Amino acid sequence: MADVGGIAADRLRSLIERIERLEEEKAGLANDIREVYAEAKGTGFDTKIMRQIVRLRKMDANDRQEQESLLDLYKQALGLVE
Known part of the structure; x- marks a missing residue:
């Protein structure tokens, strides 16, 4: 693992990439939730x-x-x- 300025760069990159993937999943879930509410609205709820x-x-x-x-x-x- 390469240290840059006392920071484990590989570990930092790995954590950032995990956060980015989770943010993408969160956006997808938020879109799915909006679709369910739209469906509910379309049926009169x-x-x-x-x-x-x-x-x-x-x-x-x-x-x-x-x-x-x-x-x-x-x-x-x-x-x-x-």
Whole structure:
């Protein structure tokens, strides 16, 4: 392994190339996700709501409960609840 200025150049190059490949994969996955949302929209689903559901499903149940409670409290404080 060649050291340039105290840096292992081969190792650095290998890490950079791995990151670049992962970035390409990430871009491909993001495109696939956009296509799924487009398909959902084409069949009449509200993609904005779907994105919220996906975000909520990622959350821990306690965190989700706390967020919903705070949202309800804020809505009551602003007179948005009938």
